[in-house]
Amino acid sequence: MIARALAAAATLAVAAVLACAPAVAAQESGALPQGGSYVSAPDPTLGTASVGLWYRAPSDGYGSVSQPGLMRIAATAASSSKLVSGRSLSETVRDLGGRLYIEVFPDIVGVHAVVPAASARRVAAAMTAAYFAPSIDADALKNAQRDAAVLSVEQRYSPDETLHDLLFAQIFSGRPASVSPVPAGVPAITAIQLDAVTAFAKRAFRSSNALLVLTGNVDSSVLSGVTDGTGPGAMDQPVNSTLAGSPAPLTTATGAVTGLGLAWTGPPISDERSATALDFISDYLFRDDTGIVSRALESDDATFVDGQFVTLHDAGVMFVTISGKNTDAARKIVDAELTKMQTPLDAERFNAAREAFLYHLAGQTETPLEQGENLGWYSAEGNAAYAPFSSSGAYVQAARSLDPEFVASVARRYLSRPIVVQLGTVKPPKGSTS
Amino acid sequence: MPRPFVAALAAALCMLPAIARADAPPMGVQRAGNVTIVRQTDPAALLVGVEYVVPAGLDRQTLTQSGLSALTAESILRTPVAGVPLADAIAAKGGSVHWNVEANDVRFYVESLPEDAPAVTALFLSAVAKPDFSAATVDAARASVDRKFAARQQAALQVGLDMLAREASPSANSGSPELGSPASLAQLSANDAAAFYARNYRRDGSVVSAAGRVDALPAGWGESFANALPPGSGKAIFVHLPALEGSSRQFVTHRDIGAPWLIAQYPAPPIDSKDFGAMLVLSAFIQRTLLDVSGMPSVVSATIGSRAIGSIYSFDGQPPRLTLFVNGEIGNPTQAFETALQLVNVLSQTRLHGSIDQFKAAAAGDFAGDADRLESRASLGGLFAGEGASPDFLNRTLAAIAATTPDDVRRVAKKYLNDPAIALVLPRDNS
Known part of the structure; x- marks a missing residue:
């Protein structure tokens, strides 16, 4: 009995050690x-x-x-x-x-x-x-x-x-x-x-x-350091803004710098799969060093292209900004690559791009600041569980569920006709509003 | 056995790793022959990274081979694996790989999602053990290094640091530009890269340092890295150049930039010096004071001002240096630069009065904040593990900072901060 009791005690003790051995602390x-x-x-x-x-x-x-x-x-x-x-x-x-x-x-x-x-x-x-x-x-x-x-x-x-x-x-x-x-x-x-x-x-x-x-x-x-507060109550509802009914397709503006901006209205944060597909497209085309567009421009160190999908409560926005010397040439590359996205990628290329996307995603939430911003942003926009850093895993599931046909359908649905803003001192072309 | 005793035993056992966990992440060092293997496990990390340091840096190339270390490293990344260059193959598996050339070594960093770690490390090890130095691969590598060189030339601070490196280095080749230049790269052949690899890519003295989800690496990963290269070691080449004559130690160059950069550099202690903690505090003191005297205080931390002026303590450099810099985009750069030099002068002459706790806190915050990324953690772990020492860079550094006194700060200032080398990077006339 004593031996059995000791064995039981040892088992419990080992279990306790294992339990407190370094493990992922739960969110x-x-x-x-x-x-x-x-x-x-x-x-x-x-x-x-x-x-x-x-x-x-x-x-x-x-x-x-x-x-x-x-x-x-x-x-x-x-x-x-x-x-x-x-x-x-x-x-x-x-x-x-x-x-x-x-x-x-x-x-x-x-x-x-x-x-x-x-x-x-x-x-x-x-x-x-x-x-x-x-x-x-x-x-x-x-x-x-x-x-x-x-x-x-x-x-x-x-x-x-x-x-x-x-x-x-x-x-x-x-x-x-x-x-x-x-x-x-x-x-x-x-x-x-x-x-x-x-x-x-x-x-x-x-x-x-x-x-x-x-x-x-x-x-x-x-x-325990949090002692102040104004008492219980509900967080305000997410702040939405009214979409423009029929925005001008091309606008010119003047500023201290020149550039060209393209934007498309995207899905709300609640449409997790579509929003994730637009994140995937942003990563595949525009990520520094690895994006298709970025690589096409890698020998041009005087032109800069940035693209990202901004996840908002309703509605999200996809952006592409082009600045530097050769904005016209860069625009052609952007347009061509966005058009290609409307056709499904072949399976091998897509799988590699999705794996790279998941890796980039993890790299974007590496530091405490990045993790905090990630959890804060998605919570404030109304979908805490969808935060890529959330332990719910919802975002990664959505990313893993993407397939070439769905991504192409999202590109066709959301990325066909951009809103364009030309920034600089360029004379406005005929027919545009300014 | 009474249950309370079991509970107490369990609680007591639980305390041990709890304390260890709070004070030091699970880490360890082992030796495999003449290779140091370091691991820092972080179960909460989303990635796993391995830094692989090979003693094949700038000091292994002659002056006429400037850029050869970089070309060889890039050729490894361009080596075809399963029909595509290694870097692309790793990207397709959910990872990345890149390199940095230093005075004494080349540092590869391979990172991936945990589930992809076995495949990614296998790809990397196959290429590093059997790289392709065909003309096509080396030509592609040369074009890539050329692009990196062009990008580097656009960073004025980096241009200034490159100029000062040669002045600071004991051997002329170890202070040569890390990427060479387009002209020197054009002279290097595929045979040069193959010969450099054969001569210097040897396992002795290499360091393998993993951080993050180390548990996801394949069994025996440390030994796999340690044995990836043939046994033995290469040999550093010492290149002596006569010192420049003249009393001035100022270097001037011009680039297509909007405002001048003023850079001063001093010698600094390595991490195993008793002066290490004091130099970190000194660097933090200079940084904070310069921002204050430049009229750049702000509520938030990351502003144009905070990026335009400061100090960098490169304790991992060979040799270590302290750099002060001022970007002319803020107000009056000359005045700020003069203030910086005067401040350094005063520090070496006068003991700081009052508490230095704020600067110790700043030093600790800066160091810990710069060590949040896996790549930094892997790199620092390898650096601190040195000759069998603890890789616990965080607590060793925090202890060194905590032990620093105002007298230490003055002593260290007096010892190191004399006679700076100065680099001025100025706008071209047409900029």
């Missing part, structure tokens, strides 16, 4: 104590942790009058406001050796801090205090306006970002997608007043509208 989600929700995806082998907050809100404000850049200014001002400690979130992150990122889109905003793992709890406490109970003053607003001014200049000299905004303005007639989330220049920035920022922050950044995303070397103690 968890749940409610925050004072309103809002969280998702965590721990990886204890890393040296850093990412703490993020994601919100659904219109980037140009809730009111009837559009205030372009309001969400950007409010999100930056909240992280620049002094907390009880006397330091702002931005300063706290910096003091702890971390980096702060604020990403604003027309319908959602994400704030992430990447910090040494030991500081994750302190940063979670500071971040939720800064956003759940924002106390924005004139100094914080000034800092935010200065940051926005730098960003505005940066954007003006980025053909890709400028074209994205212009194409969104053609595809969507309704706010907020038709309005750039970055304020365009100093007059727009200074037009945003403190009371508007404060009111927006209180409504948009309340805890019940928040998703806290913890990735990297995090554990349950990080959640």
Whole structure:
């Protein structure tokens, strides 16, 4: 009996060791104590942790009058406001050796801090205090306006970002997608007043509208740092914008840089298989170094082509932007390759491309920041389980279910007639609107 | 046996790996002959990567063979496997492969989805063990290296670093441009690449370092890499060139860029030096201070300003260097550069007053943040494993940073930060 008991004890002990041997820590989600929700995806082998907050809100404000850049200014001002400690979130992150990122889109905003793992709890406490109970003053607003001014200049000299905004303005007639989330220049920035920022922050950044995303070397103690909150409540519904009824097929615009943008309206995030097919097409044609179009242009180091499908609640958008010296030649290659996609690829080529796509996908969610952004984005857009990094595996299943015929059918359905924006000082061709 | 005792025993046993897991990911080092094999298992990773370091870098080529190490490595990636070049075959299996040429070695990095790891590693090992040096393959490799060279010429900071490398290197060939130049590559034949491979692709001194889902690699993967090349070792070539005469150590070049880049470089300690932690803190201090004095503070971290000015501590370089750089796209680059040089000067003369905790935190954050990717983890694990040491790069570095005092910072500044070599990359007149 003793021997059997010892054997049983040893078995239990070994089982316990195996259970706590390095295994994939499960992703968890749940409610925050004072309103809002969280998702965590721990990886204890890393040296850093990412703490993020994601919100659904219109980037140009809730009111009837559009205030372009309001969400950007409010999100930056909240992280620049002094907390009880006397330091702002931005300063706290910096003091702890971390980096702060604020990403604003027309319908959602994400704030992430990447910090040494030991500081994750302190940063979670500071971040939720800064956003759940924002106390924005004139100094914080000034800092935010200065940051926005730098960003505005940066954007003006980025053909890709400028074209994205212009194409969104053609595809969507309704706010907020038709309005750039970055304020365009100093007059727009200074037009945003403190009371508007404060009111927006209180409504948009309340805890019940928040998703806290913890990735990297995090554990349950990080959640205990969250003590602020505005009480239970539901997250706002995803922010949709009205599609333009019949957008002009060709538009010209002038800016600080030149370029050509193409865009197509795609499926909503709920149509997982079609959205994944467009991601596949983007990867197959436009990924740096490996994409068919990218390779066709590899000897031309003066022309740049970027293509991606942006997954949104309803509807998604496929973009191609072309800049540099030989935009006309590049456009011909893009058009030809997109046309080819309407015919099914042969099985061998397709299988290789799908395997490469799955590999690229995994590589895009390698760091805590990338993982946090991935979980945050898809949750905020209304389909958390479909996030490629989600442990649900829904995205990978959708990718594995793709076949040549389906991909070709998606290309035929969504990628036939692009909206085109020509950016620069080119004289508008006859018949186009400007 | 009473159940509480079993529970306590189980709990106690559970504590051990829990502590180990928090402090160090499951990792280990083994030796197979003269090959070092490092593994860092991360069950949460979505990929597995292997860095394969072969002592066949710049120091194995003569000055007239500039670019030969790169050409040989690229020929391996272009070697036909199942009818297509190795790199394409690996991509079709759900993976990638690339290389970097360093002063003393060439580093291949192979990465894949876990389920594809056996097939991908088999493809790589077959090509590296039996590469194709036919004229067609080497010509394709040459064209590829030419394109990489052209792309590199567009990065002003890289152009400046390349100029300074030759000045810093003890042997002229190990400081030569990693990719050679189109002119030097054009002189290299398929026979040159084959001879370079035969002479230098030997197993002794190579390092195999895997990270991520190491459990997905085929059984005996370490030995397979270790035995992929013939036994023995190649021999480094020492090329002595007389030092440049003159008091100035400034290098100037012109490129098609919009604004000037100003780059200063100093010697720096390697990772096994007692000065390693202090140099990391010093580098973080300089970086943060330069951003402050340049009027580039911002709420968010990644801005034009934060990318335009800074310091880089290349502790893995041969020799290690500390580089300060200023991009002229921000305000007044000359003033910022002068400030940087003055700051370094002051640091070597004066002890820092007050706490340096912020800079230690910045150093720790920068190091840990740069080590999040599998390729970095594999590379750092191999680097730190060195002569049988622990590959636990993270905790060894964090400990070195934590132990740093203000006196250490001053001592290290005084020891290393003298007489910088300076590179200026200026816009062409028509830019």
